[in-house]
Amino acid sequence: MRRLDPTLLLCCILLSTACAEDGNRMPELAQTVLEKAETFILYSLDPAASRGEEKPKDAFHGYAVLGQTEVKDADARAKLVEAFKKGVKENQGEVAMCFEPRHGIRVKKGETTVDFVICFECLQVHCYGGGKLPAGEGRPERADAGGEERAGFLVAASPQPAFDAALKAAGIKLAAKPGE
Numbered sequence: 652m653r654r655l656d657p658t659l660l661l662c663c664i665l666l667s668t669a670c671a672e673d674g675n676r677m678p679e680l681a682q683t684v685l686e687k688a689e690t691f692i693l694y695s696l697d698p699a700a701s702r703g704e705e706k707p708k709d710a711f712h713g714y715a716v717l718g719q720t721e722v723k724d725a726d727a728r729a730k731l732v733e734a735f736k737k738g739v740k741e742n743q744g745e746v747a748m749c750f751e752p753r754h755g756i757r758v759k760k761g762e763t764t765v766d767f768v769i770c771f772e773c774l775q776v777h778c779y780g781g782g783k784l785p786a787g788e789g790r791p792e793r794a795d796a797g798g799e800e801r802a803g804f805l806v807a808a809s810p811q812p813a814f815d816a817a818l819k820a821a822g823i824k825l826a827a828k829p830g831e
Contacts, residue, residue: 675739675804676804677736678778678780678802680780681765681767682736684758684765684780685732685756685765685767687760688728688759689761690759691721691756691757692719692720692721693720693731693756693814694754694755695718695823696711696715696753696755696826697715698750698752698770699827700715711766712755712766712768712779714752714755717826718818718822718823719823720817720818720821720823731810731813734814735806735810737810738806738807739804739805739807745774745805747773750770750775750777751829752768752770753769753770753771754770754771754811755767755768756769764780771811772829774805774806774808775803775805776806777801777803778804779800780800780802
């Protein structure tokens with residue numbers, strides 16, 4: 652049985668409160684790069700394979716990569732971007748106490764790369780912008796275990812079917828969901 656970490660609980664409450672009061676939003680730079688990306692890579696992540704002491708060989712911000720696909724079709728990319736943005740808009744402060752990401756996105760525009768590590772189970776997104784995300788963008792601001800700056804925001808579960816369908820269409824395996 653999992654033991655509840657009081658620090659994690661406090662962080663989740665603060666994240667939920669901040670997003671509900673301040674308006675949940677994607678960092679402006681991240682959204683611009685997402686919308687105008689020259690490269691868009693969608694990842695299938697396995698949080699279970701990332702729990703051990705040994706770091707996964709192929710990892711995306713510490714999470715094991717089951718597969719990835721570059722989304723080159725403009726229409727397919729637009730549908731994923733719109734689904735993601737809609738999911739961010741739909742979440743009005745809902746959050747759960749986990750971070751078990753099964754999806755990731757890496758977008759590049761020029762010299763700027765932005766990564767999104769997404770947990771549709773707990774409705775959280777960790778956003779990494781190579782140190783280029785301006786202060787005040789997203790909630791909360793902190794560095795991950797590797798010292799890389801990140802911003803956080805919330806997302807509804809509504810984009811997950813579109814993300815799963817794109818990965819399955821590319822022949823990419825999906826991580827088991829809770830209870831499977």
